[in-house]
Amino acid sequence: MNQEHKQLISLMNRLHEEYSAKADRSVLKQCVESLVDYTMEHFRDEEEYMARIQYPKLETHKIIHADLIRKLQGHVQSFKTEGQLKQEFFDFLQLWLSAHIRGIDMQYAQHSKA
Numbered sequence: 152m153n154q155e156h157k158q159l160i161s162l163m164n165r166l167h168e169e170y171s172a173k174a175d176r177s178v179l180k181q182c183v184e185s186l187v188d189y190t191m192e193h194f195r196d197e198e199e200y201m202a203r204i205q206y207p208k209l210e211t212h213k214i215i216h217a218d219l220i221r222k223l224q225g226h227v228q229s230f231k232t233e234g235q236l237k238q239e240f241f242d243f244l245q246l247w248l249s250a251h252i253r254g255i256d257m258q259y260a261q262h263s264k265a
């Protein structure tokens with residue numbers, strides 16, 4: 152899963168770089184779409200993995216994933232209607248990064264080691 156987290160982080164970084172470089176909207180849109188697709192794929196993989204290791208907090212983790220996807224899609228929607236990315240979107244990604252990957256995901260990693 153670490154490999155997937157690295158890939159997710161690199162997609163987020165790429166989006167931020169393109170945004171900072173004032174890339175075309177079509178480029179940003181493409182970056183956003185790759186990020187969304189990969190996020191869904193990652194959550195699916197992660198949930199399968201947690202089921203395999205019989206992680207006891209799987210259901211709670213699934214709820215958190217669903218909530219993150221809902222929020223992510225909300226940001227994507229506002230990007231599509233307004234035609235530009237907002238700082239809040241990056242704040243959300245930043246928060247997700249630290250709170251989810253470094254916090255919540257570390258809990259099942261601990262469980263798999265035990």
Ligand SMILES: [Fe+2]
Binds near residue numbers: 156197256
């Ligand atoms: Fe994760």
Ligand SMILES: [Fe+2]
Binds near residue numbers: 197212216251255256
């Ligand atoms: Fe997760």
